Amino acid sequence: MKGRQIRYSDEELSFIEWRQAMSRRALHAAFVAQFGRADIRLEDIKALCSRRKWNTGRTGGFEKGSVPFNKGKPHPARGRAVETQFKKGSMTGAAAAKYKPIGTERFNKDGYLERKIHDGMPLQSRWRLVHILRWEELNGSLPEGSVLKSLDGNRLNTEPSNWRAIPRALLPRLGGRYGRGYDHAPSALKPTILAIAELEHAARERAP
Structure with missing residues (x-):
């Protein structure tokens, strides 16, 4: 329920703090398994970590030197994209009208x-x-x-x-x-x- 007060023991808070680098979903699952707190939702863990400034350390962007998961994989056009994509050597629109x-x-x-x-x-x-x-x-x-x-x-x-x-x-x-x-x-x-x-x-x- 929104606005409800949730109490955590010192042991529970320590458990969460030491595992703050985990994804919030994995941390929630581990917490519930460890303490049997079925009343604690994923959103509650997220809110707690946010208030305490316990961060995962991830920025959401690619870190320097990291390799994209799709590197080297083909990316064929799908659906109607094939109809509208540029064809090599073709010219349409204003470019075709102005071409000399x-x-x-x-x-x-x-x-x-x-x-x-x-x-x-x-x-x-x-x-x-x-x-x-x-x-x-x-x-x-x-x-x-x-x-x-x-x-x-x-x-x-x-x-x-x-x-x-x-x-x-x-x-x-x-x-x-x-x-x-x-x-x-x-x-x-x-x-x-x-x-x-x-x-x-x-x-x-x-x-x-």
């Missing part, structure tokens, strides 16, 4: 044409600039530290002959804000502007 096949071309936020070249990871490697792809088909991999510069200033012209590999550090000299505004300069002046920028860059590189 390999070879798809699009314009990026900077206005360059790029092409999807694979479906692997990482995500950002799936797309490459078309003018770089075409240039490398004829010239091999772009040298480290270099970028391609459009000779006619038109980034949509992906012909390999329209692109030239230059040091990345040369770009500020050709830019429109602090450089010579190469892209917007008259076509007749572009070769001269590029040549001067290359000379200045080479001189700076050789300076002590």
Whole structure:
């Protein structure tokens, strides 16, 4: 009965305290068998141990270094789970709606044409600039530290002959804000502007 007072002898309390590490169900069974206390329920033992702060020492979680009981065992899907689980290579929902096949071309936020070249990871490697792809088909991999510069200033012209590999550090000299505004300069002046920028860059590189 809830709220009933239960009295334990010193011997009974000592018995429980010394066995506090046992599971509460096993402790209750041992206590009843030892003292014949049929009036003591499992809940009574739990409440007593809680009041006295007699703990089993178990936290309810996996201890560091312990091996899960199901390690190495197969976990086949059961019931309707088989119908809804992901299939390798399949694509559904929003991912399927947004999917672009390999070879798809699009314009990026900077206005360059790029092409999807694979479906692997990482995500950002799936797309490459078309003018770089075409240039490398004829010239091999772009040298480290270099970028391609459009000779006619038109980034949509992906012909390999329209692109030239230059040091990345040369770009500020050709830019429109602090450089010579190469892209917007008259076509007749572009070769001269590029040549001067290359000379200045080479001189700076050789300076002590």
